[in-house]
Amino acid sequence: MNNREVAELLGNVAAAYEVLEENPFKIRAYSQAGEAVANLSEDIRGDWEEGKLDDVPGVGPAIRSHLDELFRTGKVKHFEEVFKKLPAGLFPLLNVPGVGPKSAFKLAKQLGIDKEHNAIARLKKAGEQGEIEKIEGFGKESQEKILVGIEELLRRENKMLLPEAAELAERVIEYLKKSPQVLRVEMLGSLRRRASLVGDVDLAAATKNPEAVVRHFVDFPEWKQVLAEGGITARAIHRSGRQVDLKTESPERFGALLQHFTGSKAHNVALREYSLTKGFSLSEHGIKISKGPTLPRQGPTLKNFKTEEEFYKFLGLVWIPPEMREDRGEIEAGKLNGLPKLMELPQVKGDLHIHSNIDIETSHDLGASPLSEIVNQAEKMGYEYIAITDHNPSVSKHSEKQIVSLIKMRNESIDEFIRSRGMSMKTRVFKSLEIDILPDGRLSVPEEVLDFLDFVMVSIHSSFREIRADQTQRLIRALSYPKVKILGHPTGRKLLERDGIDCDWGEIFVVCKKRNIYLEVNANPRRLDLPDDLIKQAIEAGVKLSLGTDSHQVENMELMRYGVDQTRRGWAERKDVINCLGYNEIAKLLIVNC
DNA sequence: GCCGTTTTCGGCCCGACTGTTTTCAGTCG
Numbered sequence: 179m180n181n182r183e184v185a186e187l188l189g190n191v192a193a194a195y196e197v198l199e200e201n202p203f204k205i206r207a208y209s210q211a212g213e214a215v216a217n218l219s220e221d222i223r224g225d226w227e228e229g230k231l232d233d234v235p236g237v238g239p240a241i242r243s244h245l246d247e248l249f250r251t252g253k254v255k256h257f258e259e260v261f262k263k264l265p266a267g268l269f270p271l272l273n274v275p276g277v278g279p280k281s282a283f284k285l286a287k288q289l290g291i292d293k294e295h296n297a298i299a300r301l302k303k304a305g306e307q308g309e310i311e312k313i314e315g316f317g318k319e320s321q322e323k324i325l326v327g328i329e330e331l332l333r334r335e336n337k338m339l340l341p342e343a344a345e346l347a348e349r350v351i352e353y354l355k356k357s358p359q360v361l362r363v364e365m366l367g368s369l370r371r372r373a374s375l376v377g378d379v380d381l382a383a384a385t386k387n388p389e390a391v392v393r394h395f396v397d398f399p400e401w402k403q404v405l406a407e408g409g410i411t412a413r414a415i416h417r418s419g420r421q422v423d424l425k426t427e428s429p430e431r432f433g434a435l436l437q438h439f440t441g442s443k444a445h446n447v448a449l450r451e452y453s454l455t456k457g458f459s460l461s462e463h464g465i466k467i468s469k470g471p472t473l474p475r476q477g478p479t480l481k482n483f484k485t486e487e488e489f490y491k492f493l494g495l496v497w498i499p500p501e502m503r504e505d506r507g508e509i510e511a512g513k514l515n516g517l518p519k520l521m522e523l524p525q526v527k528g529d530l531h532i533h534s535n536i537d538i539e540t541s542h543d544l545g546a547s548p549l550s551e552i553v554n555q556a557e558k559m560g561y562e563y564i565a566i567t568d569h570n571p572s573v574s575k576h577s578e579k580q581i582v583s584l585i586k587m588r589n590e591s592i593d594e595f596i597r598s599r600g601m602s603m604k605t606r607v608f609k610s611l612e613i614d615i616l617p618d619g620r621l622s623v624p625e626e627v628l629d630f631l632d633f634v635m636v637s638i639h640s641s642f643r644e645i646r647a648d649q650t651q652r653l654i655r656a657l658s659y660p661k662v663k664i665l666g667h668p669t670g671r672k673l674l675e676r677d678g679i680d681c682d683w684g685e686i687f688v689v690c691k692k693r694n695i696y697l698e699v700n701a702n703p704r705r706l707d708l709p710d711d712l713i714k715q716a717i718e719a720g721v722k723l724s725l726g727t728d729s730h731q732v733e734n735m736e737l738m739r740y741g742v743d744q745t746r747r748g749w750a751e752r753k754d755v756i757n758c759l760g761y762n763e764i765a766k767l768l769i770v771n772c
Numbered sequence: 773g774c775c776g777t778t779t780t781c782g783g784c785c786c787g788a789c790t791g792t793t794t795t796c797a798g799t800c801g
Contacts, residue, residue, distance in 0.1 A: 203784055207773035238774045276790090278799050319791060367801090380801095408789090438786090443801065450785040455777080461786055 179248065180677070181215050181222050187248075187257065188212030188241070190269050194260050196279035197268070211236040213444070217504075219711040221680050223249055224646055267291030270298055274327040281316075285324075288313045302328050330421075338420060339673060339703045340740055343369050343376035350381060350398065350422055357394040359387045361429055366439040371500045372743035374673055374706040378421040382435055388426040395424045431463055433483035437490075438462035444505035452509055453493055465492060501746040506714060520746040523739050525758045528563035528605075529556065531612070531635065531666060531698065531726020532735065536591055538584040539576065540569035541614055541622065542639060546731040549595050549607075555732040556605040562761040565608035565768075566592065567635050567666075567726070570623045573614075578624040585611070585630045606761050608632045608768065612666055617641040619655025628661045633768040635698070637666035642679050650682040657689050663768050664724045665690070667700040667707040675704075683712055687719035694767065696724035696756055699748075701741025702734070713748025723750060725757040 179187075192208035195201075214236040215222055225231055226249045231242045244254045264283065271282035271291070289304045291297050301324065304310055310321040338346075344365075351363045364370065366380035385391045388410045395412050396404045405413040405421070412424045427435040438446065439462065450460050459466040464480045483489040487497045495512035499520055502508040511517050532552055533545030545552075545568065556564045571584045589609055596607060612635045614622040621636060628634055636656045644652065657665065668686075669678025690697060697716055700707045705728065708716065713723065725741045727734055745755055752758045756767060 201773080204773050206784075210774080236774070240773055276799065280798060315791095315793065315797095317792060323790085411788095439801080441801075446801090447785055454785075459786075463787085 181218050184222050185212045185216035191257055193272055193279040194264055197283045211241050219709050265292045266294050267297040270294055271301060273331055275330050276323050276327045337375040337377055340374055341703045343379055346420055347379045353398050359385050359390045361385055364436055367441055370440050371503055378423055380423045383426045384429045384432040385426050391426050430482045433485040433489045434464045435462050437486050440500050442504050445503035448505045448509055518749050518751045521750050521752045521755055523742045525752050526738055528561045528757055529727050529735055530565040530724050531567050531728045532564055533568050533730045534566050536588050538571045538588050541572040542569040543730055551732045553605055555735050561605050563606040565610045567610045567612040570611055570613045573622045581623055582626055585627050589630055610635055612637050614639050615656040619652040621659055633663040634661045635664040635666045636662050638670045642670050646680045649679045650685055653686055654689055657695055664696050664698055666698045667705050668697055669707050671707050673704055687716055687721050690721045696722050698724050698726055699741050699745050700728050701737050702728045703740050706744050710744050710747035713745060717750055717754050723755045
């Protein structure tokens with residue numbers, strides 16, 4: 179059982195308790211535990227194996243013992259007894275937007291949806307045949323809403339990679355700014371927090387005339403369909419099929435709106451709990467002072483905030499960068515003024531993961547761009563250095579001797595290029611190689627090859643599904659070779675395609691720290707690997723990071739900012755990322771025997 | 773059922789929107 183499945187199970191228990199009208203706080207406890215598991219990047223089963231379930235927020239003695247039973251026996255007797263009281267078809271219906279536990283129960287019961295596997299299809303059919311509106315408590319409009327919800331469910335299953343969401347948002351923002359009524363526009367939600375995957379694009383506009391701004395928004399020519407248009411908000415579907423929401427607010431209150439809809443939900447819940455202890459009640463409109471010297475008979479007064487900075491300051495906190503708002507300790511840190519000074523894109527002085535088109539008959543994709551274009555681009559970006567990290571020559575097609583001579587050939591071609599450019603070349607080039615880690619942890623090239631490289635990057639490109647202990651030993655063995663300085667895209671995940679490997683990262687961090695090996699934050703938006711929460715843990719363990727775009731063509735070197743976004747989500751400061759060092763300093767770290 | 777800078781007992785986030793049950797429950801972010 180993976181995290182998503184465990185989270186779903188806990189969510190189903192919460193929903194079942196809701197239908198059965200259990201204690202509301204017990205319901206919330208299960209639903210919070212479920213969300214916490216869903217947001218975990220560590221494998222929860224691994225946490226259980228190591229006796230660390232207590233570290234998961236929201237998991238106390240009762241839920242821990244249920245999870246213990248789940249991992250030992252594959253099921254939880256108590257949960258099954260609870261579920262038995264309800265139709266099994268109820269649970270898939272919870273995924274339809276607009277359908278919660280109570281409605282799902284009524285629908286499943288009245289429509290006789292008693293199996294999980296075809297529940298959504300049966301609901302859809304019932305809606306199309308007008309069966310839903312006949313149920314007490316539902317009408318024609320709820321029936322229509324459910325059918326729209328089912329469509330949205332099918333569409334929502336593929337979230338957007340960050341750049342797709344960012345580019346769509348920028349198009350709409352550019353259009354919105356054409357209206358003189360729009361005083362300010364900002365991105366909201368997971369997009370503003372620069373999360374690796376984004377659901378809908380949410381935007382906020384500051385205006386004194388919300389109706390005019392909403393009208394302008396719905397007139398955007400690229401909408402396929404306008405879903406809703408109110409006095410202060412609107413929602414539309416873009417021709418790409420992606421949903422865009424707009425919220426408006428007066429400039430005087432814009433700070434509170436921005437804060438509220440930037441989230442994350444977990445951050446906001448934690449912030450409200452913290453604020454309540456001070457007698458403040460937060461909302462998207464501002465802060466109500468519910469305790470202390472409010473005037474009698476007047477009720478709580480609402481305080482307005484133009485900016486987020488003022489909003490956080492009023493709560494006794496410093497402004498928290500959106501990337502950090504995931505309830506990972508940022509409120510505590512903001513209280514003590516102990517927030518890190520996050521690194522920024524202009525501090526990046528080089529790209530440590532680039533593939534060229536020098537043909538050494540590689541095991542994986544050859545780059546598309548010649549070294550000359552790569553260096554030109556690097557100089558344009560103001561880089562002091564780049565690392566050429568082509569894949570190793572394929573092992574099956576070459577003898578060891580041939581591999582060595584291919585690497586020598588590549589070195590000569592790089593050296594010749596550098597000579598030809600002479601003193602005018604501002605960017606220095608590291609000769610490296612991205613070497614495959616074999617299933618047993620050995621490297622896929624003869625050790626002799628390492629002598630011809632400035633440093634080595636190693637990466638996993640196969641056998642992603644080994645069990646944790648094996649995968650951990652595999653990585654440790656790979657990291658023990660001389661000259662290995664960077665572990666490339668450490669988890670091997672591909673967003674929306676496959677999960678990363680299961681591995682005891684704590685052990686890997688120890689090895690990296692001891693041997694001065696750097697963990698890559700791969701900036702390719704399909705990878706963004708290490709993931710943000712592991713970045714945070716790595717930094718806490720004293721491990722330093724290496725940024726690389728994994729570019730196979732020069733255009734992709736521009737994707738560095740997405741890697742920087744993720745390091746910021748992992749609380750990285752300038753000192754945590756070796757790319758912030760100048761050439762002389764980083765050469766000392768990477769080239770061990772120079 | 774969880775949790776701790778007023779608490780190991782007694783609390784537990786806030787408001788908008790929607791549709792239908794004509795006064796509010798359910799759902800969402």
